[in-house]
Amino acid sequence: MASSAPSSSNDAPDPTPPNLRPTTYDSWCGVAHGCTKKIGLKICDLLPSKNGEEQTMQFLLEVVDILLNYVRKTFDRSTKVLDFHHPHQLLEGMEGFNLELSDNPESLEQILVDCRDTLKYGVRTGHPRFFNQLSTGLDIIGLAGEWLTSTANTNMFTYEIAPVFVLMEQITLRKMREIIGWSNKDGDGIFSPGGAISNMYSIMAARYKYFPEVKTKGMAAVPKLVLFTSEHSHYSIKKAGAALGFGTDNVVLIKCNERGKIIPADLEAKILEAKEKGYVPLFVNATAGTTVYGAFDPIQEIADICEKYNLWLHVDAAWGGGLLMSRKHRHKLNGIERANSVTWNPHKMMGVLLQCSAILVREKGILQGCNQMCAGYLFQPDKQYDVSYDTGDKAIQCGRHVDIFKFWLMWKAKGTVGFENQINKCLELAEYLYTKIKNREEFEMVFEGEPEHTNVCFWYIPPSLRGMPDSDERREKLHRVAPKIKALMMESGTTMVGYQPQGDKVNFFRMVISNPAATKSDIDFLIEEIERLGQDL
């Protein structure tokens, strides 16, 4: 902090204005103040110290100044997406930036440097050329909302200490259920720490619906239950199967067609197969927007099968749920209104800051029944307000971060139409990219046809591989192209896009667009950059 610059002499008159002078020793944190003049202001000069108000405001404004600069640069295409360093480099310590923790306090001046350096060596996920994850962008309203959430620093478990946020969550979840198309006003839901946990909730809800005795007696008390999900679905279904005691062997993977969509006939065949073995099919996960291909499973046909065999239908729309906001694209999720539960992550396609994921359940009471333990010390029935607003007994968490406010505020600021336009625009950009590269010899599409979501999957074919017929050798070489380009891309810091293999397909790039700041010129840049970095491969 400028006003707290070290003074070279302890005897010289203090040039600092009185209101910025370190206060005398204050008992709240007890750090000795003898050396403050030498090393600048310390945490004990801030609130709750008696005279800490002004210094607190000044300190926070200096932090905000750093953050605003970062925001500015995030949207500035002339800045890099990242300044890459290897773990050992950062661990050894960059100049003036030491990650190790010590017994003694740092000055506030150093704290500000630490803040600057933390951002400096990080990755600008809001940069218009960051295409690496499903969650990108830096929504300004969402950012303001998250700053407020931190400042309010409360917990979602009771209305008592989060009255406004609890109601915002209730209203937003109801709105989301309406958009899904559930006419029943009595649905339920909760915001959870990410799509994997939301998917876990869906399996718990299904199990409780059909076998409520599991809650008290455990999995040993029920027949062998089987879960179904596609081979392209998110790994969190399997992960939840392992955690919840089903076992991954009992998470049956359904085959997908060349576009990554579930083949309903294979689902039905595998359900019958499980039944023949004496297992009990419980739950089917349909994905609306797979992670790699962006594929939408045929929900109507899957719902027919679930109805026929009386299975719980979950739709993992973590990535694709945003398309429900678009009159143009929501048909891709037709049938979602027949689901028993839906995962929908506003922190992906809707650009809400991390994290913000909802699990929505059509039938009220299941989450509560499944998870409530009625802890007397938290959920007292004799409070003076209507305790049905308390959310804690629905959750597998106790304390729960306020994930709703940023989302609610963005919805207020954009309106439903704002989200619709933002999402339509991202899909148009994906279409632009697809059209641009589909017929060029430098690129090969991983699957045929227009993308349904913003995922565009492609191989870059370097000069040395062009025209070479398919062979093990070519595939091996091609497998190494994307990692090489990605490494060069990260070293140069100009843009970021993900790659991965899938099934028998060797490493390919998966482009996704969820950042409303991206434009056609950024797509052009990405393509040119891949060509530039790959030209000698």
Added chain:
Amino acid sequence: MASSAPSSSNDAPDPTPPNLRPTTYDSWCGVAHGCTKKIGLKICDLLPSKNGEEQTMQFLLEVVDILLNYVRKTFDRSTKVLDFHHPHQLLEGMEGFNLELSDNPESLEQILVDCRDTLKYGVRTGHPRFFNQLSTGLDIIGLAGEWLTSTANTNMFTYEIAPVFVLMEQITLRKMREIIGWSNKDGDGIFSPGGAISNMYSIMAARYKYFPEVKTKGMAAVPKLVLFTSEHSHYSIKKAGAALGFGTDNVVLIKCNERGKIIPADLEAKILEAKEKGYVPLFVNATAGTTVYGAFDPIQEIADICEKYNLWLHVDAAWGGGLLMSRKHRHKLNGIERANSVTWNPHKMMGVLLQCSAILVREKGILQGCNQMCAGYLFQPDKQYDVSYDTGDKAIQCGRHVDIFKFWLMWKAKGTVGFENQINKCLELAEYLYTKIKNREEFEMVFEGEPEHTNVCFWYIPPSLRGMPDSDERREKLHRVAPKIKALMMESGTTMVGYQPQGDKVNFFRMVISNPAATKSDIDFLIEEIERLGQDL
């Protein structure tokens, strides 16, 4: 925003300086701009709009202004802790504050009003007189850290997109393991969304250690496993037992003594009982700082029993872990170094903002083994950096919020000694409160003896009940005292403290102190306020 005040005439020359005028239509969000002059600036005037930079900075500074005012008031004892309203009141809409979401966007001016109102009708959890939860206070450095975290808006799952945060997590977890006293450098851990999930991790780790086949085959493939925890322990152990497929019947509650500590003999008896029934004891949870009494289970004796029967020992130090930072108080957790896993929530006693909870495991590799699914699209082995730094495959989450930075930054600013002093001070205040009320006729202590943690549990005895001998009638009346006082307290908004029944004890107040801003005068105030509100009962 002052500069975007509505203009009464569309034809009058625009008095707004050019750089604050709404920009022309920008395609990124697509909201029509025809009416901006009437209703002020909109979200489309912010970044990523072409000329949005200045307005973005101005908007964010206006938000910060609101937040700084809130921070100021939080520490000001002349402001209320809360301005209580019932759910139906807030739902009907307060003047100018409507929680409902709409199709159309609001002006930025209204967004600022929404921010102000959200804080206005919330609860000041950082107020020096808020004693309602284990998590209280508003640490300024932590707040700055959380603002930065929101701005960086990234995800902990890979080093690729969170290099600095991933390393900070690693370093901080190692430091915490050292403080626990694990000499083995090869331990592990992860920050999770709250103590309940951390406790869930511990049970998963124990199960994987002894019965790794559960991961693939499910709970049906193993003998009936039993978990042990005390009747005073946190309900999340039972909740996890239900979720993970053990069943709550197989979570055996161990009796506690009058101070709320596990009776080791009862633990051993119940282990033997389970074995006799043919069940397999797996896991014992010892609590270091129970939620209500703040009791510390005798870890050494429990560890002896766990060693004898080869059981996993978990210590739930969510609340008490902070005391490890204090040379004066850490003896209360003696034996914790013998645990296989530890839950420790810096967001409780260490005053870190919500949320920040660590699960620490003594043996490396278990979290990874237990949870990894090796999703090729996220954890590519052919990245250019050392992918052992990626954390995603250890987690049950996929995306994971950055909970580490605020904690790391606070540690930097306070040093270990700063935390120590802060914690010692809170414990001194609890001692002060205990000494003050223990011999007064208006109060009755729930358990004898000095508090071990900052929990002080007491009944307020209103004039009408003083001197009345114990009877059902008196107990019934006393049961209604705390809820009545709490209701009046919330209506008046002056302070907040929790109450609950416990076992056969009727409703009593549970005072907890974790806010370094609290002083003796705040304790005095609480006592006077309870007396004032309860004098006519």
